[in-house]
Amino acid sequence: MSPTLPRTAPGIVAVEVLCPILAARGVRPRVLDFEVLAPVPEPPTSSLRSRLSRTIALAWRASPFALASMVLAALLAGAAPTGMAWYARRVLDGVARGERQVVLVGIVAEAVLLFLTYVAGGLNQFATARLRLTLGFLLQRAILEKAIAVPYACFEDAGFYDALTRARREAVGRPVALLAGFFAMVQAFAVLAGSAALLFRFSPLCALAILLAALPSFFTETRFATAIFRLQNRRATEAREQAYLEQVLTRDDHAKEVRLFGTGPTFLERARRVFSLVFEEDQALARRRLLVGLGADLVALALFYAVYVSVAVRALAGALTVGDLGLALVTFKQGDGALKQALGGLRGLYMDQQYLGNLYGFLDLPVPPKRPLLPAARARDERGLRFENVGFTYPGAKRPALLGVDLFLAPGKKLALVGENGSGKSTILKLVAGLYEPTEGRIFLDGRDLAAWDPEALRARLAVVFQDFVRYQLPVRDNVAPRAAEDAVPDEGIRRALARSEAGPIVKKLAQGLDQRLGKWFPGGVELSGGEWQKLALARAFLREQADLLLFDEPTAAIDPAAEAALFARVRSETEGRMAILVSHRFSTVRLADEILVMDGGRVAERGDHDALLGAEGRYAALFRLQAAGYR
Ligand SMILES: Nc1ncnc2c1ncn2[C@@H]1O[C@H](COP(=O)(O)OP(=O)(O)OP(=O)(O)O)[C@@H](O)[C@H]1O
16 A cells, blocks of 8 residues: 555644634634645655555456466466476486487477476466456546545646546556566566576576676666656656647547637647657656666676686586586576566566556545535524525635625525626535535525535435536437436436427437437537537436426526527426526526526625616616617
8 A cells, every 4th residue: 555645644634633623713724625635646655565465466356367377377487497407408418428218308398398488478468468457447447436536626636637647547557567577577586596596506606696697787777767757757747738738639629629720730839849848858868778778788798708608618627518518508598588587577567666656646545534624503494595604715726716605595496696707606506516615604505504414415406507517428318317326217207307408309300319329429429519418418407306406507508599588488487496596697597586696706796686686777787788788
């Protein structure tokens, strides 16, 4: 385990210890869940051993068969070369002495051992491919589960994105690479140990030399592995920017603007600049690595040839048999190969485990249990939605988005929010939806502090359509009922929701009806207009028939006026007895609300129903007349 932010992190301690104390004094600290999650995983501190054992445990969960096969293959491939060298010596000595049987048995034994190494190679390849898929999937799922579990505010933090990107990048190949490197190294060390043991017969010094030859390369390679790792981690943001630029140039929803604004070459140039920055640093490191690596190889080479020469000199002096000389030669070659393999394995292992720190660090990010920052306020005996002096500042923002907002929405009533861009309308909806907690004041739903609501229970009360609603590249049915639990919704229910959002005729037009795949990302998909997509998003909200608090953030911005009028007549009748908050810039819609709040700079500037606000001749009246004049 490599928790990069342990549960005892100062941020968490601060929240856990300070909140009750401050609460007792009536102070509400400006600490969000988000702030304890935001830190990007630090470079990993946990050891190679712990990461390796964690990876082995995960691999066992993903595919015990593949892991066992890799172990077996490593053992086979590690032991066979020593046996083959031994039999080679017997064959040569047998030939020299004319012992036919010894020669024959030796050759057959060598052939069998060689065949076993082929089997080991094939088995290893098969098992590695299988583990890459199963373990990759297991880890991808764990990352996605974590992404679902963290508070929404994390998605506003670039550091979190970097950590997520790094974790996703490592999940597919890295753990298997670590295991493959580990087993290759075990295998190579087995061969090396066998070679050293065989050489030990001739000279203990030779055996020692063959082991010592590994050291210079090992030290230089591990040092460079760390440098490369640090470089890549430092560049997570650049890598993400490059991926983003590629996305801008290749995604369907960007393609129009890219063409019409002629931004293609500009974005390409930006991508090239990011690439060359990264490339230059990479190359400088690669050049240094090449030179230092060559030096280390030279040392190893010198040691090997010293062994070679000493064995040859002794053979010339008649102190060794032909078989001994052959054994020395074979062992020498095998030792050289095994050394390279062991080094490669060690280098890979060292590097992979550092990258795995990113992955495990992300998976170990603590997800604080959803609980209020302060003990919830005392419950009141009332029904409806109440904002009491609510203020809110976005994480990392300098200025508050909302200040001293008071409002009350009685059951069954409709509230409209109007105001200039950036005046805080959407922020109010996000607070009601529980995506953020207010940094000042309280929100009550049916008399209970929203912070005390169970998120699932709150979700069941809500139906939301945001400005930036999602266009699922999935069949109509899944666009309206994307939750697995709602899949059981009969077609009748889905059609009812579609009819409520005036989307019935859209589906009638589609060749495959509810099964028609939408969007152009997948074969057979049909693209809809902006307004048609919006009606589907509305149907998704209307499907939640049990919800009694409906939040609409400009739900009709892309819908034509005739459809909008029909839609709202329907919304009023369909939402009879349910609360609704509507953000809109269209006054023809807004005027139907029971109460209208005019927002300005995060504060409520005016409030009242349409007639009262018109009569007040304030900002609302001015804006209303301005818009009405546009329609004349
Ligand atoms: N995720 C965010 N992080 C930081 N600041 C934000 C974020 N979202 C909005 N803001 C800021 O909060 C203020 C209120 O934004 P909000 O989206 O509530 O405005 P709005 O009234 O809904 O605007 P519009 O009519 O353009 O939709 C703005 O100044 C905006 O810059």
